[in-house]
Amino acid sequence: MDKKIAKLHYLTQDDIADANHIDLVQEACNAGIRWIQLRIKKLPSDSLEDRNALIDIALKIKNICKKHQTTFIINDYVDVAKQVKTDGIHLGKKDMSPMEARKILGNDSIIGGTANTFKDILRLYNEGVDYIGLGPFKFTSTKKNLSPVLGIEGIQNIIQKCKECKITIPIIAIGGIIVEDVPSILNTGVYGFAVSGAINYAEDRKTTIKNFLHYS
Numbered sequence: 001m002d003k004k005i006a007k008l009h010y011l012t013q014d015d016i017a018d019a020n021h022i023d024l025v026q027e028a029c030n031a032g033i034r035w036i037q038l039r040i041k042k043l044p045s046d047s048l049e050d051r052n053a054l055i056d057i058a059l060k061i062k063n064i065c066k067k068h069q070t071t072f073i074i075n076d077y078v079d080v081a082k083q084v085k086t087d088g089i090h091l092g093k094k095d096m097s098p099m100e101a102r103k104i105l106g107n108d109s110i111i112g113g114t115a116n117t118f119k120d121i122l123r124l125y126n127e128g129v130d131y132i133g134l135g136p137f138k139f140t141s142t143k144k145n146l147s148p149v150l151g152i153e154g155i156q157n158i159i160q161k162c163k164e165c166k167i168t169i170p171i172i173a174i175g176g177i178i179v180e181d182v183p184s185i186l187n188t189g190v191y192g193f194a195v196s197g198a199i200n201y202a203e204d205r206k207t208t209i210k211n212f213l214h215y216s
Contacts, residue, residue: 003110005131005170006035006071007192008216010209014042016200024200025061029068031209036065037090039075039196051080058084073112078104088112090133093120093147098127112172116147118161125167133194134158136175137185140197149175152184159189179208182215192216 010033012021019027025036038061044050058080065072071087074080078101081089088110089101098111105111112131113124124132136149150158155173162171170191177185178198185193195212202208 003130005110005172005191006216008033008212009035009037009073009133009172009174009192009194010199011037011039011075011194011196013039013196013200019200021057022060022064025064027205028199028209029064029070031206032213033070033209034068035071035073036061037073037075037194038086039090040077041075055080055083058086062086071110073110081105081109088130090114091129098124098129102128114174115158115171116150118158121158121162121167121169121171122165125169129169131170131172131191133172133174134190135173135194137173137181138176140176146175152188155185155190156188163189179211182212186215 010028012024016024021038021040028036038058040054043054058074062072062084073088073090074086075090076092076095078089078096082104089105090112091098091101092114098113101111110130112133113129114133115121115124121132134155136146138149172192172194173185173190174194177193177195182193199205199208
């Protein structure tokens with residue numbers, strides 16, 4: 001499959017008052033987003049019933065993404081990614097290792113990982129990920145146990161080290177990003193950026209998405 005990595009990554013999230021994950025994905029795809037990450041962090045339990053509910057959500061989102069030719073990534077749940085046949089998986093620092101996920105999902109699957117330091121990037125690069133989410137750019141309430149905030153200077157320093165080591169893997173800035181941040185973030189040399197709360201909590205999601213897409 002084509003492993004082209006989009007410049008704008010959109011992440012769904014739990015507890016959005018006026019929309020569930022499926023609604024959010026439908027809105028995002030309608031507005032032109034072409035990279036979706038389903039990020040469910042509050043699965044009620046590990047019961048078969050709750051796992052089947054997650055699979056049902058993922059299947060519905062897969063169908064929406066297919067209609068819009070949108071890449072569909074799921075966060076964390078490697079077994080669900082395999083069963084639903086998503087385009088790929090995103091793994092946090094405490095999730096399964098990319099190499100282990102690759103054995104389960106195969107070479108065609110897109111595998112992304114989360115980094116906070118250059119050391120993280122080096123490890124993920126050596127483990128064969130297809131892209132890296134680097135952050136947090138600034139404080140974000142969408143993630144618990146937040147790693148140290150990087151800011152523009154922190155991202156810039158890490159990107160410079162990547163250039164020095166000839167690491168050319170796509171790096172996506174993530175964490176508390178709003179539209180006004182994007183030009184300075186892209187000036188650091190990152191490949192792209194990921195957005196969650198700025199879209200999910202927006203009064204006008206369609207217009208907000210359009211403003212982000214302008215930079216992608």
